Every structure is written in structure tokens, then in C-alpha cells.
Amino acid sequence: MGLELNIILAYAVGLILLYVVGWILLIPLKWIIRLVWNSILGGIMLFVINIIGGIWGISLVINPLSAVIAGVLGMPGVILLLLLKYVL
Structure with missing residues (x-):
């Protein structure tokens, strides 16, 4: 009996x-999926x-920096790039 309990x-x-x-x-996997989703949305928006x-006459240059910003931040990153280009 004792062995079965162990x-x-x-x-x-x-x-x-x-x-x-x-x-x-699972927690890091959620972050990776979120980053991939934001990257896809950011690239499509660019x-x-x-x-x-x-x-x-509105355009954004697609270079590694803008791709990283759009990839990490998603659509808000693309809006940020537009604001930086046309406001500054």
C-alpha cells in the first residue's frame, strides 16, 4: 500500500x-504572437x-528603423511615423 501511495x-x-x-x-509565447501580429499590421499599414x-502625396520610407517601429508598435507606430514626418 505504501508504495502505491508514493x-x-x-x-x-x-x-x-x-x-x-x-x-x-506560455507567457512569452503570447508576447511573441502579439509582436508578430503587430508586425504584420504595421507592414500592411506602411x-x-x-x-x-x-x-x-503622402508616403513613408520603408527602411529598417521604420519597419521596427511599425513592427513593435503596430498601427500606432505607423501613425507616429506619419506625425514625425509631417509635423517635424
Whole structure:
């Protein structure tokens, strides 16, 4: 009887540890997914602004710095780039 209880306790502790490790690894995954989503939206916004904005003379240069700003901040980053270009 004592040996079976030890095995059950070992499985229970193992499952709890597996849950905790999975939860700890899930948090950075959410940040990565959010960064990828913002990068996609920022890149699309840069592309759309250059295509549609070209009609009215509005354009943004797509270089590594603007891509990083648009990628990290998403659509607010693109708006920030527009404000920096046309206000300053």
C-alpha cells in the first residue's frame, strides 16, 4: 500500500510541475504572437499608406528603423511615423 501511495504522489507532483512549467512558457509565447501580429499590421499599414497616400502625396520610407517601429508598435507606430514626418 505504501508504495502505491508514493507512486500516486509522484504522478501528482509531476503533473503539477508540468502545469507550472507550461504556464511559465506560455507567457512569452503570447508576447511573441502579439509582436508578430503587430508586425504584420504595421507592414500592411506602411504598404497601404504608400499606395493610397501616393495619390495625395503622402508616403513613408520603408527602411529598417521604420519597419521596427511599425513592427513593435503596430498601427500606432505607423501613425507616429506619419506625425514625425509631417509635423517635424
